[in-house]
Ligand code: UDP
Protein backbone atom coordinates (compact mmCIF):
# COMPACT_ATOMS: atom_id res chain seq x y z
CA UNK A 1 0.00 0.00 0.00
CA UNK A 2 2.93 2.31 0.52
CA UNK A 3 4.58 1.87 -2.84
CA UNK A 4 6.63 4.79 -4.02
CA UNK A 5 4.98 7.13 -6.47
CA UNK A 6 4.49 5.76 -9.96
CA UNK A 7 6.19 8.78 -11.45
CA UNK A 8 8.46 6.72 -13.64
CA UNK A 9 8.40 9.53 -16.15
CA UNK A 10 11.79 10.90 -17.07
CA UNK A 11 10.54 14.47 -16.73
CA UNK A 12 9.74 13.89 -13.05
CA UNK A 13 6.12 14.85 -13.39
CA UNK A 14 4.04 14.14 -10.33
CA UNK A 15 1.24 11.59 -10.65
CA UNK A 16 -2.37 12.33 -9.80
CA UNK A 17 -5.27 9.90 -9.74
CA UNK A 18 -8.88 10.98 -10.13
CA UNK A 19 -10.80 8.55 -7.97
CA UNK A 20 -14.39 8.25 -9.18
CA UNK A 21 -16.88 5.98 -7.39
CA UNK A 22 -19.67 4.91 -9.74
CA UNK A 23 -22.85 3.03 -9.05
CA UNK A 24 -25.47 2.67 -11.79
CA UNK A 25 -24.38 5.77 -13.66
CA UNK A 26 -24.74 4.73 -17.34
CA UNK A 27 -26.25 8.10 -18.19
CA UNK A 28 -23.28 10.16 -17.10
CA UNK A 29 -20.01 8.19 -17.28
CA UNK A 30 -19.27 9.17 -20.88
CA UNK A 31 -20.14 12.80 -20.28
CA UNK A 32 -18.00 12.83 -17.16
CA UNK A 33 -15.06 11.43 -19.08
CA UNK A 34 -15.41 14.02 -21.84
CA UNK A 35 -15.62 16.96 -19.44
CA UNK A 36 -12.77 15.76 -17.27
CA UNK A 37 -10.55 15.09 -20.28
CA UNK A 38 -11.12 18.66 -21.42
CA UNK A 39 -9.84 19.94 -18.07
CA UNK A 40 -6.89 17.55 -17.92
CA UNK A 41 -5.86 18.50 -21.45
CA UNK A 42 -4.78 21.87 -20.10
CA UNK A 43 -2.61 20.37 -17.35
CA UNK A 44 0.66 19.18 -18.87
CA UNK A 45 2.81 19.05 -15.79
CA UNK A 46 1.15 15.97 -14.27
CA UNK A 47 0.70 12.31 -15.09
CA UNK A 48 -2.98 11.45 -14.76
CA UNK A 49 -4.89 8.30 -14.05
CA UNK A 50 -8.69 8.17 -14.01
CA UNK A 51 -9.67 5.37 -11.67
CA UNK A 52 -13.33 4.38 -11.79
CA UNK A 53 -14.39 2.27 -8.84
CA UNK A 54 -17.45 0.40 -10.07
CA UNK A 55 -19.42 -0.15 -6.90
CA UNK A 56 -21.38 -3.14 -8.21
CA UNK A 57 -23.37 -1.36 -10.93
CA UNK A 58 -26.28 -3.36 -12.32
CA UNK A 59 -26.85 -1.35 -15.50
CA UNK A 60 -24.62 -0.90 -18.55
CA UNK A 61 -22.00 1.08 -16.59
CA UNK A 62 -19.36 -1.74 -16.66
CA UNK A 63 -19.54 -2.01 -20.47
CA UNK A 64 -19.30 1.74 -20.86
CA UNK A 65 -16.30 1.86 -18.54
CA UNK A 66 -14.61 -0.95 -20.46
CA UNK A 67 -15.13 0.97 -23.69
CA UNK A 68 -13.64 4.09 -22.12
CA UNK A 69 -10.62 2.10 -20.97
CA UNK A 70 -10.07 0.84 -24.51
CA UNK A 71 -10.16 4.36 -25.91
CA UNK A 72 -8.22 6.09 -23.14
CA UNK A 73 -5.13 4.43 -21.58
CA UNK A 74 -5.38 6.72 -18.53
CA UNK A 75 -8.55 4.92 -17.44
CA UNK A 76 -8.29 2.23 -14.76
CA UNK A 77 -11.23 0.24 -13.47
CA UNK A 78 -11.62 -1.39 -10.09
CA UNK A 79 -14.76 -3.45 -9.98
CA UNK A 80 -16.20 -4.49 -6.62
CA UNK A 81 -18.06 -7.77 -6.28
CA UNK A 82 -21.30 -6.03 -5.26
CA UNK A 83 -22.56 -2.66 -4.07
CA UNK A 84 -20.69 -1.74 -0.89
CA UNK A 85 -21.64 1.94 -0.69
CA UNK A 86 -19.72 5.03 -1.68
CA UNK A 87 -17.58 5.20 1.46
CA UNK A 88 -16.28 1.66 1.00
CA UNK A 89 -15.80 2.19 -2.73
CA UNK A 90 -13.58 5.17 -2.01
CA UNK A 91 -11.46 3.16 0.40
CA UNK A 92 -11.10 0.43 -2.22
CA UNK A 93 -9.82 3.06 -4.63
CA UNK A 94 -7.42 4.58 -2.11
CA UNK A 95 -6.00 1.11 -1.43
CA UNK A 96 -4.86 0.65 -5.03
CA UNK A 97 -3.79 4.21 -5.81
CA UNK A 98 -0.04 4.54 -6.24
CA UNK A 99 0.05 8.23 -7.18
CA UNK A 100 1.43 11.23 -5.33
CA UNK A 101 -2.05 12.62 -4.86
CA UNK A 102 -5.64 11.57 -5.36
CA UNK A 103 -8.66 13.70 -6.24
CA UNK A 104 -11.98 12.28 -5.10
CA UNK A 105 -14.75 13.34 -7.43
CA UNK A 106 -18.37 12.31 -8.09
CA UNK A 107 -19.27 11.07 -11.53
CA UNK A 108 -22.55 13.00 -11.75
CA UNK A 109 -20.74 16.30 -12.45
CA UNK A 110 -22.04 17.88 -9.25
CA UNK A 111 -18.40 18.46 -8.44
CA UNK A 112 -17.21 20.79 -11.21
CA UNK A 113 -14.05 19.28 -12.82
CA UNK A 114 -12.77 22.80 -13.49
CA UNK A 115 -11.94 23.05 -9.78
CA UNK A 116 -9.22 20.43 -10.24
CA UNK A 117 -6.94 23.17 -11.54
CA UNK A 118 -7.35 25.19 -8.36
CA UNK A 119 -6.86 22.11 -6.18
CA UNK A 120 -3.60 21.24 -7.88
CA UNK A 121 -2.41 24.83 -7.47
CA UNK A 122 -3.07 24.64 -3.72
CA UNK A 123 -1.29 21.29 -3.58
CA UNK A 124 1.75 22.92 -5.19
CA UNK A 125 1.65 25.51 -2.40
CA UNK A 126 2.16 22.65 0.03
CA UNK A 127 -1.34 21.82 1.25
CA UNK A 128 -2.08 18.15 1.92
CA UNK A 129 -5.88 18.17 1.92
CA UNK A 130 -7.57 20.62 -0.42
CA UNK A 131 -11.33 20.36 -0.08
CA UNK A 132 -14.17 22.04 -1.91
CA UNK A 133 -16.82 23.66 0.23
CA UNK A 134 -20.26 24.52 -1.09
CA UNK A 135 -20.92 28.23 -1.08
CA UNK A 136 -24.63 27.73 -1.57
CA UNK A 137 -26.99 24.85 -1.03
CA UNK A 138 -29.33 25.74 -3.87
CA UNK A 139 -32.18 23.36 -4.59
CA UNK A 140 -32.45 22.08 -1.03
CA UNK A 141 -35.51 22.66 1.12
CA UNK A 142 -35.37 24.97 4.15
CA UNK A 143 -36.13 21.99 6.40
CA UNK A 144 -33.17 20.02 5.04
CA UNK A 145 -30.86 22.99 5.41
CA UNK A 146 -31.99 23.69 8.97
CA UNK A 147 -31.77 20.08 10.08
CA UNK A 148 -28.31 19.74 8.60
CA UNK A 149 -27.16 22.92 10.35
CA UNK A 150 -28.44 21.75 13.74
CA UNK A 151 -27.04 18.30 13.30
CA UNK A 152 -23.53 19.56 12.65
CA UNK A 153 -23.76 22.08 15.48
CA UNK A 154 -24.69 19.29 17.88
CA UNK A 155 -22.05 16.89 16.58
CA UNK A 156 -19.42 19.61 16.77
CA UNK A 157 -20.23 20.36 20.41
CA UNK A 158 -19.71 16.75 21.43
CA UNK A 159 -16.47 15.96 19.66
CA UNK A 160 -13.03 17.47 19.82
CA UNK A 161 -12.15 17.13 16.18
CA UNK A 162 -13.48 19.74 13.81
CA UNK A 163 -16.22 18.55 11.47
CA UNK A 164 -16.31 20.55 8.25
CA UNK A 165 -19.77 21.69 7.22
CA UNK A 166 -21.04 21.97 3.63
CA UNK A 167 -18.14 19.80 2.56
CA UNK A 168 -18.43 16.51 0.72
CA UNK A 169 -15.84 14.11 -0.55
CA UNK A 170 -14.71 16.37 -3.40
CA UNK A 171 -11.07 16.94 -2.41
CA UNK A 172 -7.42 16.45 -3.23
CA UNK A 173 -5.45 14.29 -0.83
CA UNK A 174 -1.68 14.14 -0.72
CA UNK A 175 0.11 10.78 -0.43
CA UNK A 176 0.55 11.52 3.29
CA UNK A 177 -3.22 11.62 3.84
CA UNK A 178 -3.85 8.51 1.72
CA UNK A 179 -1.34 6.48 3.72
CA UNK A 180 -3.13 7.34 6.94
CA UNK A 181 -6.69 7.00 5.62
CA UNK A 182 -6.10 3.45 4.38
CA UNK A 183 -4.99 2.48 7.86
CA UNK A 184 -8.37 3.41 9.30
CA UNK A 185 -10.26 0.20 8.53
CA UNK A 186 -13.55 0.79 10.32
CA UNK A 187 -16.36 -0.76 8.34
CA UNK A 188 -19.04 1.89 8.88
CA UNK A 189 -16.98 4.74 7.57
CA UNK A 190 -17.93 8.29 8.36
CA UNK A 191 -15.34 9.81 6.03
CA UNK A 192 -16.35 13.38 6.78
CA UNK A 193 -15.00 12.87 10.27
CA UNK A 194 -12.01 10.80 9.15
CA UNK A 195 -10.69 13.62 6.95
CA UNK A 196 -10.65 15.89 9.99
CA UNK A 197 -9.26 13.22 12.26
CA UNK A 198 -6.13 12.71 10.15
CA UNK A 199 -5.17 16.36 10.44
CA UNK A 200 -2.45 17.74 8.05
CA UNK A 201 -2.48 21.08 6.27
CA UNK A 202 -5.94 21.78 4.94
CA UNK A 203 -7.16 24.35 2.49
CA UNK A 204 -10.69 25.24 1.57
CA UNK A 205 -11.91 26.18 -1.88
CA UNK A 206 -15.42 27.60 -2.28
CA UNK A 207 -17.65 26.49 -5.15
CA UNK A 208 -21.27 26.34 -6.24
CA UNK A 209 -22.60 22.82 -6.34
CA UNK A 210 -24.50 22.09 -9.52
CA UNK A 211 -27.57 19.86 -9.69
CA UNK A 212 -26.98 16.29 -10.91
CA UNK A 213 -26.21 16.11 -14.65
CA UNK A 214 -28.39 13.02 -15.11
CA UNK A 215 -29.51 9.94 -13.25
CA UNK A 216 -30.78 9.90 -9.69
CA UNK A 217 -29.23 10.32 -6.26
CA UNK A 218 -28.94 7.17 -4.16
CA UNK A 219 -29.58 9.01 -0.94
CA UNK A 220 -32.93 9.04 0.79
CA UNK A 221 -34.02 10.09 4.27
CA UNK A 222 -33.59 6.71 6.00
CA UNK A 223 -30.05 6.43 4.58
CA UNK A 224 -29.26 9.97 5.65
CA UNK A 225 -30.57 9.22 9.15
CA UNK A 226 -28.32 6.17 9.28
CA UNK A 227 -25.32 8.28 8.27
CA UNK A 228 -26.26 10.86 10.91
CA UNK A 229 -26.23 8.20 13.64
CA UNK A 230 -22.92 6.84 12.33
CA UNK A 231 -21.47 10.31 12.68
CA UNK A 232 -22.15 10.24 16.39
CA UNK A 233 -21.30 6.65 17.16
CA UNK A 234 -17.99 6.79 15.32
CA UNK A 235 -16.74 10.05 16.77
CA UNK A 236 -18.15 10.59 20.22
CA UNK A 237 -19.40 8.73 23.26
CA UNK A 238 -21.16 11.80 24.62
CA UNK A 239 -24.68 10.31 24.12
CA UNK A 240 -23.73 7.52 26.55
CA UNK A 241 -22.59 10.07 29.09
CA UNK A 242 -25.77 12.09 28.67
CA UNK A 243 -27.88 9.05 29.48
CA UNK A 244 -25.75 8.39 32.56
CA UNK A 245 -26.26 11.93 33.82
CA UNK A 246 -29.96 11.82 33.00
CA UNK A 247 -30.22 8.62 35.03
CA UNK A 248 -28.41 10.25 37.96
CA UNK A 249 -30.64 13.31 37.94
CA UNK A 250 -33.83 11.28 37.73
CA UNK A 251 -32.78 8.91 40.53
CA UNK A 252 -31.83 11.83 42.75
CA UNK A 253 -35.21 13.48 42.16
CA UNK A 254 -36.96 10.16 42.82
CA UNK A 255 -35.04 9.68 46.06
CA UNK A 256 -35.98 13.13 47.34
CA UNK A 257 -39.59 12.48 46.42
CA UNK A 258 -39.46 9.16 48.28
CA UNK A 259 -38.29 10.85 51.45
CA UNK A 260 -41.03 13.45 51.11
CA UNK A 261 -43.73 10.77 50.74
CA UNK A 262 -42.32 8.80 53.65
CA UNK A 263 -42.34 11.78 55.97
CA UNK A 264 -45.78 12.84 54.81
CA UNK A 265 -47.20 9.36 55.44
CA UNK A 266 -45.66 9.22 58.94
CA UNK A 267 -46.88 12.63 60.01
CA UNK A 268 -50.13 13.08 58.09
CA UNK A 269 -51.36 9.51 57.50
CA UNK A 270 -51.90 7.55 54.29
CA UNK A 271 -53.26 9.35 51.29
CA UNK A 272 -54.08 7.19 48.25
CA UNK A 273 -54.65 9.78 45.52
CA UNK A 274 -52.19 10.35 42.72
CA UNK A 275 -52.89 7.74 40.06
CA UNK A 276 -52.47 10.19 37.13
CA UNK A 277 -49.17 11.53 38.42
CA UNK A 278 -47.92 7.97 38.93
CA UNK A 279 -48.81 7.04 35.36
CA UNK A 280 -47.04 10.13 34.07
CA UNK A 281 -43.89 9.29 36.00
CA UNK A 282 -43.89 5.64 34.93
CA UNK A 283 -44.40 6.48 31.27
CA UNK A 284 -41.76 9.19 31.37
CA UNK A 285 -39.20 6.93 32.98
CA UNK A 286 -40.08 4.10 30.61
CA UNK A 287 -39.38 6.43 27.71
CA UNK A 288 -36.07 7.59 29.17
CA UNK A 289 -35.01 3.99 29.73
CA UNK A 290 -35.88 2.95 26.20
CA UNK A 291 -33.92 5.86 24.75
CA UNK A 292 -30.90 5.01 26.89
CA UNK A 293 -31.11 1.38 25.88
CA UNK A 294 -31.29 2.46 22.25
CA UNK A 295 -28.19 4.61 22.63
CA UNK A 296 -26.27 1.75 24.22
CA UNK A 297 -27.59 -0.51 21.49
CA UNK A 298 -26.17 1.74 18.77
CA UNK A 299 -22.70 1.46 20.27
CA UNK A 300 -23.00 -2.27 20.89
CA UNK A 301 -24.06 -2.70 17.26
CA UNK A 302 -20.94 -0.85 16.19
CA UNK A 303 -18.76 -3.09 18.33
CA UNK A 304 -20.56 -6.08 16.84
CA UNK A 305 -19.88 -5.04 13.24
CA UNK A 306 -16.30 -4.05 13.87
CA UNK A 307 -15.49 -7.16 15.89
CA UNK A 308 -16.31 -9.38 12.92
CA UNK A 309 -13.28 -7.87 11.19
CA UNK A 310 -14.67 -8.42 7.73
CA UNK A 311 -12.99 -6.65 4.85
CA UNK A 312 -14.66 -3.37 3.98
CA UNK A 313 -15.11 -4.40 0.33
CA UNK A 314 -14.38 -7.26 -2.06
CA UNK A 315 -12.68 -6.74 -5.41
CA UNK A 316 -13.94 -8.59 -8.45
CA UNK A 317 -11.35 -7.36 -10.94
CA UNK A 318 -8.82 -4.63 -11.41
CA UNK A 319 -7.88 -3.21 -14.78
CA UNK A 320 -4.77 -1.07 -14.54
CA UNK A 321 -4.52 1.65 -17.12
CA UNK A 322 -1.38 3.38 -18.25
CA UNK A 323 -1.27 6.80 -16.58
CA UNK A 324 0.09 9.56 -18.81
N1 UDP B 1 -22.04 6.00 -5.35
C1 UDP B 1 -21.37 4.81 -5.15
N2 UDP B 1 -21.97 3.81 -4.41
C2 UDP B 1 -23.22 3.98 -3.87
C3 UDP B 1 -23.88 5.22 -4.06
C4 UDP B 1 -23.26 6.22 -4.80
O1 UDP B 1 -20.25 4.63 -5.61
O2 UDP B 1 -23.72 3.04 -3.24
C5 UDP B 1 -21.39 7.09 -6.14
C6 UDP B 1 -22.24 7.68 -7.25
O3 UDP B 1 -22.12 6.95 -8.44
C7 UDP B 1 -21.67 9.08 -7.39
C8 UDP B 1 -21.27 9.41 -5.96
O4 UDP B 1 -21.14 8.18 -5.28
O5 UDP B 1 -20.51 9.13 -8.18
C9 UDP B 1 -22.30 10.32 -5.27
O6 UDP B 1 -23.54 9.70 -5.28
P1 UDP B 1 -24.90 10.53 -5.37
O7 UDP B 1 -24.81 11.52 -6.48
O8 UDP B 1 -26.01 9.54 -5.43
O9 UDP B 1 -24.92 11.29 -3.98
P2 UDP B 1 -25.25 12.85 -3.74
O10 UDP B 1 -24.46 13.64 -4.74
O11 UDP B 1 -26.70 12.99 -3.93
O12 UDP B 1 -24.79 13.08 -2.33
Ligand code: MG
Pocket residue numbers: 106108110212217
Ligand atom coordinates in the same frame (compact mmCIF):
# COMPACT_ATOMS: atom_id res chain seq x y z
MG1 MG C 1 -24.58 13.51 -6.65
